[in-house]
Amino acid sequence: MKVIDMRCRPAFLHDFFGATPGSTANETARWLNRRVGTRGDDEHYARSRTQEGFLAEVREAGLSKAVVVGRHTPAQHLPNDLIHRVTHGYDELLGIAGVDPQLQGHAAVDEAERAIRELGLAGIDIEPGFGVPARHPDDPVYFPIYEVCAQLGVPVFLMTGPTTPDLRFNDPAPLARVAQAFPTLPIVCYHGYWPNAAQLIGAAFRYENIHVVPDMYLFLPGSQAYVDAANGFLADQFLFGSSYPFRPIRQSIDDFLHLGFQRGGTRQGAIRQRSQVIQAIELTLGLAAVVGKLEWARRTLILEQASWRAGPPCCLPCLHPAKAKVLAPECRASATIGTLFTSSQDLLNARPVPPQRLPARLPQRVRPPGRDHRRGPHRPCAGR
Numbered sequence: 001m002k003v004i005d006m007r008c009r010p011a012f013l014h015d016f017f018g019a020t021p022g023s024t025a026n027e028t029a030r031w032l033n034r035r036v037g038t039r040g041d042d043e044h045y046a047r048s049r050t051q052e053g054f055l056a057e058v059r060e061a062g063l064s065k066a067v068v069v070g071r072h073t074p075a076q077h078l079p080n081d082l083i084h085r086v087t088h089g090y091d092e093l094l095g096i097a098g099v100d101p102q103l104q105g106h107a108a109v110d111e112a113e114r115a116i117r118e119l120g121l122a123g124i125d126i127e128p129g130f131g132v133p134a135r136h137p138d139d140p141v142y143f144p145i146y147e148v149c150a151q152l153g154v155p156v157f158l159m160t161g162p163t164t165p166d167l168r169f170n171d172p173a174p175l176a177r178v179a180q181a182f183p184t185l186p187i188v189c190y191h192g193y194w195p196n197a198a199q200l201i202g203a204a205f206r207y208e209n210i211h212v213v214p215d216m217y218l219f220l221p222g223s224q225a226y227v228d229a230a231n232g233f234l235a236d237q238f239l240f241g242s243s244y245p246f247r248p249i250r251q252s253i254d255d256f257l258h259l260g261f262q263r264g265g266t267r268q269g270a271i272r273q274r275s276q277v278i279q280a281i282e283l284t285l286g287l288a289a290v291v292g293k294l295e296w297a298r299r300t301l302i303l304e305q306a307s308w309r310a311g312p313p314c315c316l317p318c319l320h321p322a323k324a325k326v327l328a329p330e331c332r333a334s335a336t337i338g339t340l341f342t343s344s345q346d347l348l349n350a351r352p353v354p355p356q357r358l359p360a361r362l363p364q365r366v367r368p369p370g371r372d373h374r375r376g377p378h379r380p381c382a383g384r
Contacts, residue, residue, distance in 0.1 A: 002062065002063075002064045003062065003063060003064065003240060003253060004063065004064055004065040004066075004067070004240070005058075005061075005063050005065070005066045005067060005240065005241055005242050005244070005249060006067050006188070006190075006213050006215070006239045006240060006241035007067060007069060007190055007213060007215045007241035007242065007243050007244075008058070008063070008066035008067060008068065008241070008242055008243075008244045008249065009068050009069060009244065009245065010045075010048040010049075010051070010053075010054035010068070010086070010245070011029075011045045011046065011048040011049045011054075011245050012048065012049045012050060012051070012054070013068075013078055013082070013086070014076060014078060016028075016029070016076060017029060017045070017245050018030070018043065018045050018046070018049075018245055019049060021043075021046070021049075026043075029043075029045070029245065029246065030042040030043055032246045033045075033245075033246055033247065036216040036217070036219065036220065036243070036246060036247050037219050037220070037247070037255075038246075038247055038248060038251065039248075039251060040248075044245075044248050045057075045244065045245030048244075048245060051086065055090065055092065055093075057244070057249060058092050058093070058249070059092065060250070061249035061250045061253065062250075062253075063092060063249065064092070065092060065093070065094050066092055066093055066094070066244075066249075067094050067095075067096060067122075067241075068083055068086055068087050068093055068094065068095050068096065069083075069096045069098070069125050069157065069190075070082075070083040070095065070096055070097050070098035070121075070125055071098040071125060071127065071159075072098040072099050072100040072103065072104070072125075072127075073098075073100060073127050073130040073131065074100075074103065074130075074131065074132045075130065077098075078098060080095075080097040080098065080111065080114075080115045080119060080121060081119070083095040083096070083097065083098075083119075083121060084115075084119040084120070084121065087121075088120070094122050095119070095120075095121040095122065096121060096122060096123045096124070096125050096157055097111070097112065097115030097116070097119070097121040097123070097124050097125065098124070098125040098126070098127075099111050099112050099115075099124060099125075099126060099145060100126070100127070100131060101126075101141050101142060101144065101145055102131045102132070102135070102141055103131075106144070108144075108145060109144045109145065109148050112124045112145055112148050112149065113148055113152070116152050116154055117152075122154060122155075123149070123154045123155040123156065123157050123188070124145060124148075124149050124154065124155075124156055124157065125156075125157040125158075125159065126142060126145060126156060126157070126158060126159070127158075127159035128142060128158075128169065129159070129160065129164040129165070129166070129169035129170060130159060130164065130165065134164070134165060134166050134169045135169070136169060136171065136174035137158055137174050137175050137178050138174040138175070138177040138178050138181075139174075142178075143181075146178065146181075146182050146185055147182075149185060150182055150184060150185045155185070155186035155187065155188050155211075156185060156186070156187050156188070157188045157190060158175070158187060158188065158189050158190065159190050159191070160172075160189050160190060160191045160192070160193040160194075160200075161190070161191025161192070161193065161194055161217060162191075162194060162195060162217075163191075170193055170196060171193075171196065171199070172189075172193045172196055172199045172200040172202075172203045173199065173203070175187065175189070175193075175200075175203055175210065176203040176206065176207060176210075179203065179206075179207035179209050179210050180207065182209070183207070183209060184209065185209060186209055186211060187209055187210050187211065188211045188213055188239065189210065189211065189212055189213060190213050190215060190241070191213070191214065191215060191216075191217055191243075192212050192213060192214030192215070192217060192218070192223075192226060194214055194217035194220065194222070194223065195217075195220075195222045197214070197222060197223060197225040197226055198225050200212060201225055201226070201229045201234065204229070204234055204237050205229075205233060205234075208237065210237065211237045211238070211239055212226065212229075212234065212237060212238050212239065213239045213240075213241045214226050214241075215241030215242060215243035215247075215252075216241075216242070216243035216246055216247045216252070218256070218259070219247075219252075219255055219259075226238070227259050227260055227261060230261060231260075231261060231262045240253075240256060
């Protein structure tokens, strides 16, 4: 089975992921596995304490891509050069950089630019709620990061969820202001702001550049709203993630298939998505340091030993890794047959800037102080 896992990291990256057997951090990793429904061995990730073991996990799960996410917070730092070393040269792996403008100041902008242009990483992760002090994503300190990502044509990945130290900062409302101010910037929400699923879905309804990755929280109480929304208007804004090592990859895929996902929305919408998929195109993956191009096209697969009910089964979300946009194509198969499409025609209005067109140095923009600049141009919804 071909699928892209949007949140998948090896245990060896950090003690927090279970790198050291017998440690307190490893016990925490095992505890979290039990909390999110891991069946069987709660230390299943032990194999990924080596690079070779992690690659074996990814390959045996049938992933076409595993997205390895960097982090930069006061409590945990996964350097971008480490993410580059872990992912570079492996077709199955894709890296996301992490920056913290609170800690790094303007150097965070320089580092974000370096990570994309030189290291070939595919996006930037920020974690406002995990900062010191904790902040919301619409805090002005993060706006230079949004600007550089918009200029480079790469998505921003946002850490959310119930592990936010102060749960008042697990609030999707400030995210809507960022989406309004940067309408062409793809914003990917890890953990889907769970348990505030309805609030995030409401923001994503209004702003199509908000993308939802509930990952391991998709399988917990209160998450049916994600499924219902993905079966309708959220179909092309919904992404799959296992959150490995905190949940087994294969189990997450199997559980996903039984949650009740269907082809999205109306018949016309499904046909429109299918027509976009058929139009395979080439996009540059990353920027200056990325070698080669990937041509994404339709793929057909057989889902073995899947017990589908009558009617069209769902298919797993597929993502162009550089653009973080899911396509939920039409599935017409029955019994154990499903069709999975992968296409680079996912964000036609926000494709990456080719390296040769980039300026030697991105211009720096200084926004005036105050609140108005955060809201962006007023765009009335006209009652929609």
